[in-house]
Amino acid sequence: VKIVVCIKQVPDSEAKVIAKDGQVSWGESPLVINPFDEYAVEGALQQKEALGAEVTALCIGPESAKDALKHALAMGADSAILVSDPGLAQLDTQGAARILAAAIQKIGGVDMVIFGRQTLDSGSGLTTAQTARVLGWPMLALAGSIKVDGNKVMVERVIEEGKQTISANQPVVLSVVQSIGEPRYPSFMGIRKASKAEIPVWTMADVGCSAPAATVSRTELMNPPSRDIPCEIVSGSSPEETADLLAEKILAEKIL
Amino acid sequence: MKTWVYIDHFKGEIVPASWEAVGVGKTFGPVTALVFGSNAEALAQAAFEYGADEVLLADDPALADFRAEAYASTLTALATDANPDLILLPTTFRAKEMAAMSAIDLNSGVIVDATALAADGDKLVVTRPIYEGKLQEKVVCASKPQFITLRGRAFPRPAREAGRSGTLTKVAAKADAKTTVEGYAAGESGVSLGDAGVIVSGGRGVSNNPSLGLDEKETAKKGFELVGALAGVLGGAVGASRAAVDAGYVPYSHQVGQTGKVVSPDLYIAAGISGAIQHIVGIRTAKVVVAINKDAEAPIFQVARYGVVGDLFTFLPLLTEAFKKKLGK
Numbered sequence: 001v002k003i004v005v006c007i008k009q010v011p012d013s014e015a016k017v018i019a020k021d022g023q024v025s026w027g028e029s030p031l032v033i034n035p036f037d038e039y040a041v042e043g044a045l046q047q048k049e050a051l052g053a054e055v056t057a058l059c060i061g062p063e064s065a066k067d068a069l070k071h072a073l074a075m076g077a078d079s080a081i082l083v084s085d086p087g088l089a090q091l092d093t094q095g096a097a098r099i100l101a102a103a104i105q106k107i108g109g110v111d112m113v114i115f116g117r118q119t120l121d122s123g124s125g126l127t128t129a130q131t132a133r134v135l136g137w138p139m140l141a142l143a144g145s146i147k148v149d150g151n152k153v154m155v156e157r158v159i160e161e162g163k164q165t166i167s168a169n170q171p172v173v174l175s176v177v178q179s180i181g182e183p184r185y186p187s188f189m190g191i192r193k194a195s196k197a198e199i200p201v202w203t204m205a206d207v208g209c210s211a212p213a214a215t216v217s218r219t220e221l222m223n224p225p226s227r228d229i230p231c232e233i234v235s236g237s238s239p240e241e242t243a244d245l246l247a248e249k250i251l252a253e254k255i256l
Numbered sequence: 257m258k259t260w261v262y263i264d265h266f267k268g269e270i271v272p273a274s275w276e277a278v279g280v281g282k283t284f285g286p287v288t289a290l291v292f293g294s295n296a297e298a299l300a301q302a303a304f305e306y307g308a309d310e311v312l313l314a315d316d317p318a319l320a321d322f323r324a325e326a327y328a329s330t331l332t333a334l335a336t337d338a339n340p341d342l343i344l345l346p347t348t349f350r351a352k353e354m355a356a357m358s359a360i361d362l363n364s365g366v367i368v369d370a371t372a373l374a375a376d377g378d379k380l381v382v383t384r385p386i387y388e389g390k391l392q393e394k395v396v397c398a399s400k401p402q403f404i405t406l407r408g409r410a411f412p413r414p415a416r417e418a419g420r421s422g423t424l425t426k427v428a429a430k431a432d433a434k435t436t437v438e439g440y441a442a443g444e445s446g447v448s449l450g451d452a453g454v455i456v457s458g459g460r461g462v463s464n465n466p467s468l469g470l471d472e473k474e475t476a477k478k479g480f481e482l483v484g485a486l487a488g489v490l491g492g493a494v495g496a497s498r499a500a501v502d503a504g505y506v507p508y509s510h511q512v513g514q515t516g517k518v519v520s521p522d523l524y525i526a527a528g529i530s531g532a533i534q535h536i537v538g539i540r541t542a543k544v545v546v547a548i549n550k551d552a553e554a555p556i557f558q559v560a561r562y563g564v565v566g567d568l569f570t571f572l573p574l575l576t577e578a579f580k581k582k583l584g585k
Contacts, residue, residue, distance in 0.1 A: 013514055013534055017390040024391065035515065092365055093356070120514070122386055124368040125349075129324060129356035138434035139324060141353060154438070159349060160450070160509065161266045162443035168435040178508055178515060215365035219381065220394040224540070231547070231560045242564055243574035246546070247582055249562055253544050255522035256454070256490065256583075 001053035001148070001170075003112045004104055005044040005077065006131070007037040009061050009068035010120045019221045024121075033068040036116030038075075038183035043146060043176040044114050045076045045184065051148055053112075054078050058103055060088060060096055066199050073194035074186030080197065081107070085204045087211035093122075095212035097130030102209035103202060104135065112153065115175040117142060128175040138168035144179035257284045257378045258338070260312075260401075262331070262345040262354070263291050263303050266322065270299060272451050273346030273408035275306045280411050281344050282307050284375060290334070292327055292429070294320035300424055305416045310423040318431030322350050328357035329430035335362055340401045341378050347405040348450075355403040366403040367395055371410040371541075380404065388514050388537035408450045409520040410541075443509055447493040454492025455521045455542075457512055458483040458568075459535075460499040461528020461549065465569045476505035482572040483527055489579045495519065497529045513538035527568040531556025548572070 011017055015029030033041075044055045057072035057080040059065050069080035083103050091099075104110050113135075118125035132139035143155035144163065154167040158177050186194070204211055234249060236242040250256065259281040264271040281287040289308035291300045293315065300311040314330050331354060335343065343358075345351035347369050359366045371392075372383035382395050382404055397403070449455060462479025463472045470478070480494070487494045495512040496505065512519055514534035524542035528549060529535060536559055539545060547560035548568050557563045564571060579585075 011387070013388070017387040019391055024387070094359060094363075094365060097360065120388060123388065124366070125352055126356040126359075126366055126368065129353045130360050133325075133328070133357040133360040139353070140435065141324070142349060158508070159266075160443070160448050161269075163441045164437055165439035166435050166437050215363075215399045216367055216395055216397050218393050218395050222392045222394070224385070224389065224392050229561055231557045231563045233552075233557075233563045233565060235564070239566060239570050239574055240578075242566070243571060243578040246562060246564060246575060247578035250523065250544065250546065251582060253523075253561075255543055 001047065001051045001111045002109050003044045003047055003053045003055045003114060004058050004107060004110050005037070005040050005055060005072065005114045006100055006127070007040065007057055007059050007068055007072055007116070008034045008119050009059065009065040010034045013120055019223045022221055024221065031064065031067065033071045034116055034119045036118055036120070038116070039176050039178055039180050040114045040116040041072045041075050041077060042183040043143070043174070043180045046181065047112070047146060047148060048076065056081060056107060058100065059083070060091070060099055063201070069199055070194040070197065071186065073197050074190040075184055076190055080199045082199055082201045083207060084201050085211065087204055090214045090217065092214040092216040093124050093126040094130055095214055097127050097134050098212050099204070099207060099209055100127070100131050101134035102207040106202070106207050111170040113173045115173070117175050117177050128173060132173035135171070135173065137171050137173050139173045140166055140168055141175045143174050143176045146174065146176070146180070257342055257375070258340045259284050259286070260288045260290055260340045260343045261308065262343065262351055263289050263299060264346050264348050264351045265293065265299060266350070268293070268296070268299065270302060271346050271348050272413065273348070273406065276408070276411040276413050277344040277346050277406050278303065278307045279414040280373065280406060282414070284342065286310070288312060288340070290331065292319050292330055304422045305418060305420045307414050308422055310425065312425050312427045314427050314429045316429035316431065319429050321437040323433035323435050323437065324350070324353035324357055325433035325435065326429065326431045327354040328361065329432050331358045332361040333430050334427060335401055342380065343401045343403050345403070345405045347407050351405055355405060359403050362401065364399040364401055364403065365397040366405070367397055368405045369407045370404050371407050373404070389518065389540040390537065407520065447491070449493050449495055449510070449512065449517045449519050452493035452519065452521050454487065454490040454523045455495045455512070455519055456483050456487040456490065456492055456525045456527065457495030457497065457529060458500055458505070458527050459497035459529030460503070461568055462500060462505060463503065464528065465567070473504065476500070476503070479528065479569065480506055482569065482576070486525065486572055486576045486579070489576050489583065489585055490523070492521070492523070497532070497535050526556050526560070527572060529556055530554045531559065
């Protein structure tokens with residue numbers, strides 16, 4: 001079984017991200033593997049253990065995104081590929097999906113593609129469905145667990161209304177949610193292996209696809225309106241009075 | 257502007273944000289609502305009552321379960337025939353999946369999680385949060401149809417007008433899904449976080465009450481009962497911080513914040529939540545935040561409108577009682 005896990009590199013979630021001269025700035029904060037994608041790597045590694053699958057991490061990004069791929073390697077992925085090209089500066093989700101699909105076809109013989117449920121940067125959460133559509137493969141999205149039985153893949157889909165059991169035959173495209181299990185920490189051996197790994201870089205020419213024109217583009221980047229409301233600490237002479245005062249204040253907001 | 261609105265539902269239960277989308281669509285002219293499902297005529301009638309002028313109804317046993325592939329193909333076929341300028345959808349996983357796929361078919365773009373829209377001719381300039389709400393961007397879609405999903409509770413919900421009717425057009429389903437829905441287990445009933453006007457959330461602090469003499473999980477269970485009681489009186493939903501979910505106090509479906517749900521209630525009460533940045537980003541658009549915490553230095557107070565420094569085990573029952581009295585419950 002051959003699994004491709006698609007990852008992205010994003011600013012650390014602790015980063016103070018601001019708009020500066022029309023650009024996104026995260027200061028000195030590090031770029032890391034998208035936290036949701038760590039779950040995708042974890043899901044892939046679980047299948048590696050269960051089925052003896054071979055796991056390849058795939059990422060679109062600049063040269064520096066190799067660090068995110070190395071994290072996946074250190075966790076236990078067998079190989080990694082970076083798709084990098086100067087033509088990819090303006091990429092929307094549709095374009096990303098077309099390139100990922102082309103790279104997956106080039107890898108060849110892939111049985112499962114696994115995504116995290118969204119990224120922390122743009123956060124659209126569209127790429128799983130769009131990649132599946134470009135490939136023409138069935139999608140099993142929001143998987144909290146994955147079971148493979150021969151050619152059939154069955155997942156527990158975690159949605160707001162409950163849990164569905166859905167299935168499809170390989171090749172399939174999946175996304176995973178947190179219930180797949182906490183991502184494992186890279187092992188010492190894994191980190192050593194990853195640090196030595198040579199990660200191939202594929203250009204658009206290599207994947208046989210021209211840079212898709214972006215249909216969705218940004219016209220303005222803004223810092224959110226600041227909410228400068230000082231906190232009013234409510235305190236009465238007794239907890240009962242405090243509760244009463246707080247309830248009054250909330251009711252006076254006329255939001256209930 | 258030729259405007260379509262997708263009415264999202266799960267087993268016939270319509271996601272209320274669909275009506276918000278109808279309301280937004282009406283500001284651009286007549287609205288055609290899309291209702292897909294099996295035995296879904298009642299949903300079409302509801303769409304008229306919330307303001308749709310026309311409903312395209314794909315009623316087919318093959319659409320009984322939502323499967324993104326089949327729903328997307330049905331939408332693609334309709335849009336190919338009729339060339340709408342704009343397709344509005346509520347931001348739900350289902351609607352996003354189907355818009356994502358149909359946009360690939362139609363070679364167009366999807367803009368997710370709109371919080372404001374401005375028309376510029378027949379193009380829309382969409383404001384949306386990115387980087388978990390740390391930033392906002394304005395984006396446009398250069399192609400048609402423009403697929404735009406609207407964040408729940410970001411736009412007003414139109415009133416229902418009983419008996420209102422419109423033109424019902426039955427359309428064909430394209431049932432080409434290669435996935436099978438084999439089973440379903442309902443989640444907990446109750447108000448969903450995305451639609452909730454009031455959310456009361458618990459964090460790590462709900463397990464901190466040595467005086468009960470219980471272990472951590474049992475204490476947390478008691479604590480969440482108090483959180484639930486207050487939510488109940490206010491007609492709200494129960495939320496939780498990641499710490500509380502990771503510790504196993506409540507299921508993941510309650511998680512608010514970066515890796516959980518981004519919520520926009522009118523009132524958000526955080527009990528025993530310290531206020532990690534990952535939690536704060538999930539409640540940025542709440543109208544009024546109330547923090548209850550033992551630790552006066554907890555960062556949650558920096559984003560709260562009102563704060564109470566105290567023990568939630570003492571305070572939550574008192575607050576519940578106070579609301580019961582004042583609301584006449």
